[in-house]
Amino acid sequence: MSRKTAKSTGGNARPRTIRWVARWRGWRRHHSQSAADSLAKVVSQPVSSCMTWLVIGIAIALPTGLWVVLGNVSQLGEQLERPAQLSLFLQAEQPVDEARSLALALSQRENIQSTEFVDRDDALAEFVERSGMGELAKGLPQNPLPHLLLVVPVPASPEALSELRQNLESLPEVEEALLDTLWLQRLQSLMTLGRRAVQLLAVLLLAAVVLVLGNTIRLAIESRRDEIIIVKLVGGSDAFVRRPLLYTGLWFGLGGGAVGAILVALGTFLLASPVNALSAAYQSSFTLQGLGLVDSLQLVLLGAFLGLAGAWLAVARHLKAIEPR
Structure with missing residues (x-):
């Protein structure tokens, strides 16, 4: 009896393993296919995609650039600071x-x-x-x-x-x-006020980025309404339908983050020469510092996160309204 049980159990183990492997391969294949198809659709509309990337990039670059300016002013204040007298x-x-x-x-x-x-x-x-x-x-x-x-x-x-x-x-x-050193205390107070203002501006602009991406994904959902209905008619799940849209938001966010990093780097490059010349005229060793490589990558990742967040909000709100009759 135990041999039959063992034999039957061993016979069922292989099909079950194959089924899980097949599901994993299909899930992975659909992710890669959704990412590639979404990127192709984004690239196939260069004008609208570039405008979306530019809007996202400006919204990300504005608070980031102000934060870089505050960081440089703070660094300049530390160099000028001397013992109290x-x-x-x-x-x-x-x-x-x-x-x-x-x-x-x-x-x-x-x-x-x-x-x-x-x-x-x-x-x-x-x-x-x-x-x-x-x-x-x-x-x-x-x-x-x-x-x-x-x-x-x-x-x-x-x-x-x-x-x-x-x-x-x-x-x-x-x-x-x-x-x-009273002027340094006033400078520090102004720096604290500036940081709070930049943080508030960053929250507002990043929220605007999420809303812009959400509206973009909503338009993508409406343009694929018939395709979504057909997929649901043949048994496609919401997750299956959601993946291409999430990847669309990801590509828009990545592109917008990259544009934001480029704008900040370009602004720093254009201002570096006159600022350094002014610093040399006052016999100071101060040099304008921009975003490093790590900070630029973090800015791109921030754009990707905002893209996913905006796409997820739009999909969660509008996808359920599309059902086959």
């Missing part, structure tokens, strides 16, 4: 000896690295030398510049530096205290 403008009637004593006392604080005293006469002489206004300076009845203390604090958070500035400004000998 406080400029203390002393009272106009402050004697030189007391100003030097104040500089010495401040340098002994734990939260201050060093201080430098700048005499008002030396400051006026430097101003005249750099501005070339020597004749005007000779006509002044007295030196209008106050004594200056340059204070380099210990590296700390922006809040701690702001508190130190307020503390020093409250000293009776100090007329005004300025934090030289």
Whole structure:
């Protein structure tokens, strides 16, 4: 009895294995055929396909280009960043000896690295030398510049530096205290605002890409209505009908992503020369950085994902409405 069971089981194993292998081969063959046929139909309509690729590429390239600009501005800010420095403008009637004593006392604080005293006469002489206004300076009845203390604090958070500035400004000998890195803090705040704005713009434009691709696939579905009805009449499943349409969305998305990467690279190439020339004029080592190879490939993959997403939404919404009567 056990031999018969084993023999019958062994006899059924081979047909079942062949059936699964055949289904796998058919599934793979249909995927490759659907991909090739969809690509052929996309290429057979070059004008409409190029316009769709261009629309998708511009929608992807715009936020990407703005993000690249923000990245370069951030890199430039890091190169320009220097240790924080406080400029203390002393009272106009402050004697030189007391100003030097104040500089010495401040340098002994734990939260201050060093201080430098700048005499008002030396400051006026430097101003005249750099501005070339020597004749005007000779006509002044007295030196209008106050004594200056340059204070380099210990590296700390922006809040701690702001508190130190307020503390020093409250000293009776100090007329005004300025934090030289305030512009960097403002730049960082503007960068944060810019990133949020670019992220919002990217979400809106990518949503528009999905809608454009969805409308394109909807038109493809309507153009294949008779073909879809016939396939369903002979027993074709929704998955069988869906595959060519998904591949159509994939090709549109890949092409749009590639166009977006090309537009960003072209914009970076056109701007690199004047930006580098301007940087050299200011004796800076800054160079304009564009998208690398990995980022460009990621942009193309993003376009492919958006194409699949738009095609899937359109197919899920419109395919069920097409049924043979």
